Amino acid sequence: AQKITQTQPGMFVQEKEAVTLDCTYDTSDPSYGLFWYKQPSSGEMIFLIYQGSYDQQNATEGRYSLNFQKARKSANLVISASQLGDSAMYFCAMREGGNQFYFGTGTSLTVIP
Amino acid sequence: SQTIHQWPATLVQPVGSPLSLECTVEGTSNPNLYWYRQAAGRGLQLLFYSVGIGQISSEVPQNLSASRPQDRQFILSSKKLLLSDSGFYLCAWSVNSLLTDTQYFGPGTRLTVL
Numbered sequence: 001a002q003k004i005t006q007t008q009p010g011m012f013v014q015e016k017e018a019v020t021l022d023c024t025y026d027t028s029d030p031s032y033g034l035f036w037y038k039q040p041s042s043g044e045m046i047f048l049i050y051q052g053s054y055d056q057q058n059a060t061e062g063r064y065s066l067n068f069q070k071a072r073k074s075a076n077l078v079i080s081a082s083q084l085g086d087s088a089m090y091f092c093a094m095r096e097g098g099n100q101f102y103f104g105t106g107t108s109l110t111v112i113p
Numbered sequence: 114s115q116t117i118h119q120w121p122a123t124l125v126q127p128v129g130s131p132l133s134l135e136c137t138v139e140g141t142s143n144p145n146l147y148w149y150r151q152a153a154g155r156g157l158q159l160l161f162y163s164v165g166i167g168q169i170s171s172e173v174p175q176n177l178s179a180s181r182p183q184d185r186q187f188i189l190s191s192k193k194l195l196l197s198d199s200g201f202y203l204c205a206w207s208v209n210s211l212l213t214d215t216q217y218f219g220p221g222t223r224l225t226v227l
Contacts, residue, residue, distance in 0.1 A: 033213060035215055035216075037218075043201055043203075043220070043221045043223070044218060044220055044221065045203060045205070045216075045218035046218075047215045047216070047217065050213065050215060052213060091156065091157065093216075099145045099162060099164055099207070100159065100162065100172075101147070101159070101207075101216055103156050103157040103159075104156060105155065105156040106155075106156050
């Protein structure tokens with residue numbers, strides 16, 4: 001089974017609007033961390049936001065927030081007030097008790113002016 | 114502050130030729146190190162990871178190998194490249210074993226095998 005599932009290969013959003021990128025995960029480990037990364041066309045992977053399995057509140061970092069629904073095993077990324085520079089690939093990832101990170105297949109976000 | 118370097122940035126190699134990609138990390142000690150491959154328009158495939166000098170875990174059987182001769186150096190190699198080895202290779206590091214610690218990625222190497 002896939003550890004991380006991103007079901008949206010491509011998304012479009014109007015500039016200044018909010019957008020939600022979906023991510024579901026699969027683990028039986030009670031302790032895990034969830035991460036979102038942004039990959040612009042240049043190829044670099046940029047860390048955006050982290051959510052721990054025991055965190056009571058949803059993580060926020062500037063315009064990024066993580067909608068963490070533990071019972072549903074989902075960790076959706078919400079980008080508010082989209083900007084043209086937000087156009088990129090977005091990857092959801094999970095770290096369990098070991099040293100491995102599991103990545104989803106990514107969502108391509110295009111911000112329309 | 115920590116930095117991670119990869120070279121070369123771009124590489125075009127013929128089928129059957131050898132490969133050596135290098136990754137170095139500065140500003141931290143005893144990091145976990147990772148090699149990923151990303152095919153065009155696809156997600157990241159973990160190839161190797163290392164928790165210490167000389168300790169390599171292989172995730173995907175293939176014609177690639179990895180070595181960690183020094184604490185902050187990670188090398189990806191092949192004796193004979195295949196067409197299917199083309200892709201974007203990313204090196205990453207993380208602090209050992211803490212769930213809260215993210216991975217930090219290098220700038221990547223774009224490899225084209227012709």
